[in-house]
Amino acid sequence: MLKKKELSINMGPQHPATHGVLRLVLELDGETVVKCTPHVGYLHRGTEKLGENRTYPMALPLTDRLDYVSSMSNNIGYCVAVERLLGIEAPARAKYIRTIMAELTRIANHIVWIATHALDIGAMTVFLYSMRDREWILDLYEMVCGARLTVTYPRIGGVRCDIDQEFMDSCYKFIEDFPKRIEEYETLIDQNRIWLQRTVGVGIISAADAINWGLTGPTLRGSGVAYDVRKAAPYDAYDQIDFEVPVGKNCDVYDRYRCRMDEFRQSISIIKQCLDKLPDGLVLASEAPPYDMPIGKPRVMPGHPMGEILPGELVEEKVPFDELYSATEVPKGELGFYFVNDGTARPYRMRIRAPSFVHASVLPKLCEGSLVADVIANIGTIDIVLGECDR
């Protein structure tokens, strides 16, 4: 009798379709994936630990490097978290500017997503058109803050500098022009029979499973769960803006694709409302910490996690002695920052709940039992960036 044995192969870390340095160990029975084991950590830079050695304003540029295709959203998530910790309220104008930036980033991120996802599946033309459109958003970034990728534009208590008329004009032009560009992408792939065969009915995860695996963002909404941090726990100006949360119903790769395409249109609507309603005023709160924030003395004994509190005379009231979890909706899902603070201007513990990390963990669930070619579609649909996954 011949003994049946699975073939074990490595997919990645050096594989262009794994969106970075994700390594999947696949055990194959013919063309069928029997077992899939994701290995992460090739891009680990110790962002959390670095953040614990820097004051809150100094750790802000580190968050650019988490999810490098939507750096502005990471910055905003970090700033919102620290503002909640310090009890600072950003001025209204800064909130609206941040909302515009967050939505521009969502568009830029989904552009990169549709480009790479379609490229992996085999539709190369979308890649060329979408990279052309992303350039415009990067130019908008450069207009406001002088950098295109690692922006560091938001600041704890507001944003770094005000937007000018040139930005407003260009942004209006962009939101008028961009719906045409979305139609171009849809002309190419939306009804294309090859695209439909590669995506419909592939990578199905039910709503209950998606919640249990901790999925967030469009990956969860494709399964029909209308959970969005922007609606559930509004931050910045989202409570004053009308928008819908697109959801899918078939729980497959195609529905997640539709969700993201609908989010393009919702983002455009949000940007338009924000630009119309943009209030006047300063963009930085008066109580915002300066860049050279005084560190202060710790209020817990070193070495004791949240242990003994030192006597009152050492207590400095700069930063509350507190722990806090704060979530924001970045394009990939729910980005959470968890701080344990010991009373100094440096977090005792900084934990980043990265959506990409959670989404990478669901790959075995999606891939097992499917074909090898569908692994590529599944990696694309969960929209991971390994910089954020490995932190």
Added chain:
Amino acid sequence: MTVKQLIDKVFLTEILKGMALTFKMMLSKPVTIQYPDEKRKIYPGFRGKHAFVRDAKTGRQKCIMCMKCVNICPSQCISLKKGRDENNKPFLERYDIEALRCIYCGYCVEVCPVCALVLTEDFGYCSYTKDAIFFDKDKMLKNWDEFVAKLSGDVYWNKFWRPDGVDIAKMPKSKREQAPVPIRPTAAVPSDTVPEKKPVNPAEKPPEPAAEVEEKPEEKKEVV
């Protein structure tokens, strides 16, 4: 299946539509910028190569050695050494930026109380050696000269010196009164004629700080 769907399926409508779009794109103007020949527009406030602003009056840098940039730098790539001359007056002995470690956040430009630092609009400065991208204070002034030579206009203003929309009441006086820097050498002394003071030569006087901040920043650790 409706009739329309049947027609779509038989006549490959969606594929033909896609083909028509790509054909249309083939006839449109290309968006690619042929980089070394063409250059894209750079917006004000671009964060590129580091430079010291050359003060029009003294012809030297304006650094007052307050250590703010050294302490704020998230990647800790700035080092500064304060020297004392024979009159016990401080002067800038060394100022080094390891540009290879820099992450171009621009915090140093924003915290500088006398607007002495600037991240210029030059971005292509790769090199085969590390030394060429290690900027000491002379190289930083050279970077400034190279940068302003390419500018049009008579003055230069960096938007991060005094960002729009931020309350200026909290800024030091020197920052509030900062005017756009003249960049054309009409009355300015060329740098070669003004000898840079060195600690080895006790006969010369140290350079005075160009401007004084309101509250003297306390001296912190010196990083070499």
